[in-house]
Amino acid sequence: MKYKQHIFLFIAILIATISTGQEKDQGNSIGLLTSQTEFEVGSTVLLQFSSAEAVTPLLYCSNSYGSTVITPVLEETTLNYEIPDFIANKSGLVHWKLIHNNPTSGSFVMSPQQHVATMETYIGPPTIEAGDIDYTMLVVIPTDALDNPMPEGTPVMVHHRFLDTQTEEEIETKKIISYKNISSRRKSGRLFIAAECLETHSTEYTVDVLPAIPTDFTISVDRPHEYADGNQITSFYTSILRDAHANIVSDGTFVTFFIRNKAGNVLKASGTTVQGIATAKMIHPDQEEQWTVQAYVDGMAESNTISIAYQQVVENVEIAFAKANREIQVGPLKSFMNQMIPDGFQVVLEVYKDNVLLETYTKTSRKGYVSFSLEEAIFKNDTYTFTIKTAGLEKNLPNIKLW
């Protein structure tokens, strides 16, 4: 009997010690029950801890964008921490730590959804140069419905079409983004680009392949006649300006024509290209001339040099005096067929007294004549010397008396 009692007592004590021991263990530590360490964003993330104590320690939680603290819900011996949406919806590592005198900590990973919702696409530059050197870059960031970038290694298909060729290439996301350099072709034209990731398609993107810089070219000249009548207009033309790959340069390419005359002076005319051709115009000189012409696209290309000659038309200048020598008539000024020179031919009269230039008058012809009248109020009755200049000729009339 006594023996039995002993055994009973012994067992009772044993049970008591074991159970109290267990209690002690549980009291000291709160153990993590959740074994899952990777969750898809958007799902409900519940971290569960076993706890024998009726304590509800807070859980510190920090993700890619910020940190917060979560209050648990205690269900019997289980502490439930529901990770709030703004953390559960963002991909990346989430680190947690129990704020408890025996702190446990850990982390889990929120991974993006397996479905692409939007393709953030950046393309640039929007225009590139033809040839094999220039390129544009397509950057694609495929993101899921919760705006999380896809994991590394997600395949992205890049489609691009240029003229008649269509190409497809597969690239992969790496460090959040995926990118592809798309080179220009030798021809100019428009490049159409689109991307695709996990069966989600981007919109269409276009990049213009513009002609490269022009290469050297030739110029030509066109004029109604070869006479220096100061009236007709000479036109200069470029050949079709092309880049190194025979693309016609963009309209509006600026071409400057430099015209150097006999005296070494430079006249400038300019034009912009239309369909590769630039045109510029210059009025004919009024005296015999020899022009040397060369055109440039500044800093890029130049033309050959051409020269053009203009023949003298006015051979002789006749002068007549009237009204006490105060009216000076120059003319008739005759052109290449002895016709009266077209209106607007320039004649200059210079009035000297004792070799001092008193006055210069410039007039243009009308019906082949130019007449100057000298006012009494300006020129007192006296002796003056006149010089008439026109068509490169100069005629001196010394000691003319006005009265």
Add this chain to the structure above:
Amino acid sequence: MNRNILRSILIISYMIIIAVIIGGISSLYSYLNTGADRATILHTEIQKIDQYIPDVYWAPLYNEGRPMDQETLERIENNYLDAWYVKQIAYKTNTTSGIEDYYTENARKNLYNTIAHNTEEGIVVEATTLEHHPTLEFFSEDGQLVVITDYDVVEYKRLYKDEVLILETTETATYKIVLLLEDGFWRIRHMVKEHQEVYTEKERFDTLKDISVKGINYYPQATPWDMFGDGFDPEILSKDFQIIKDAGLESIRIFVQYDDFGKANVQEDKLQKLKQTLDLAERHNLKVMVTLFDFYGDYAVLDWTLNRRHAATIVSSLKEHPALYAWDIKNEPNLDFESRGEKQVTAWLQMMTSFVKNTDPDHPVTIGWSNAESAIILKDHVDFVSFHFYEDLDTLEDVYLYLNEEIPTKPIVLSEFGMSSYKGIWNPFGNSENDQATYHKEIQGIIAKHKIPSMSWTLYDFVEIPKEVVGRLPWQKNNQKQFGFINQKGDEKAAFKYIFKE
């Protein structure tokens, strides 16, 4: 007659009211017409002021895509750090101002959500980042998009719930970040945390076993607490150092004031004067303990990066100096416990101690606690413990033995002690010069008995004490003036004999 007066009063008051109303309306009108400066549209007028300057160590540039230029990289860095800064402010105040400048429309939402949750739960996060190690991964051809991996970002965080501090943590984390150039700002588009661990302080330095310090706290007589100002005179310093050396002492403790030295942008001329002081000490064979952050009292987490920049500049420019003996992080920080909170001050000290240790691995670091009780705080972080003692001499031995027992592995330095010989209207029962001499005689006895490394306060009696030191009260000021071994006239006081004991 009476009616006339009444009438004129009425008319005058009417005119006054009209004048006031018209004046008000016209000033409102002109205010509304001032308009914004056009330049503000482009945000070009933003002035760069240092408000957040963690250490940023860029990896060499081997990025994919377009080659990076230094100027763009600097812009990116500035905007990126600003993005961190506005985020820290936002989480500290739970407001959203500034976020839209540095986060794109989609990225902003993530911060707003966190702020909304934290506001609701009464959570406040005070945080700062101390180090960034970014690598430029990618720069797009059109110069509008970059990808950065920011490795081992050292983040210090302090979380409050309902205004109670619940967690303090230092972590290192790695982020991948996509930034877009929008409206002239590099804005964060995506941010993904990839790695995180608890920050562990690097251990260094074999524990110091024994040190011997026989020194004195030093300020020039004419310019106390303004040692590196306009009154800086190398000749005076040289003469004083000679006196100190001749008295048998071997070291001095000097103070670098945070504001005076220019906060985060340490002024070069002050630094030169500090260097010159150490040069002179070297010439007179004295070692120098430099006390940093004097008169600094903020400790705010968002101030940390500025504090570190200040310390980095001074520590790295002096760490090779042969006269340098040790760094005292801060003088009597425990006096700020009440106003700033013990945890806040301690966290700052721990961070700064570890930072100075890392910046200068060769010199010991300590904190000049104002009493022995505080000296136990952070005992594991300092290389030697120092405390100040101005109490009754009878207790010194016990205090020292107590500290020795508490901290058996590290040397304990008595880095300030002394007695004022002021006795006058403001303190008729003060100590006389003879009392002061007796005090020093006795304390030198205790110091010699226990071989306590020690530094007394101070060489001179001062004429002027700035109000920042002990306040404006005349009895405190006058008391503070007469701690010296040499009086205001320049004569040795009775205590001078006991400045040091073999």
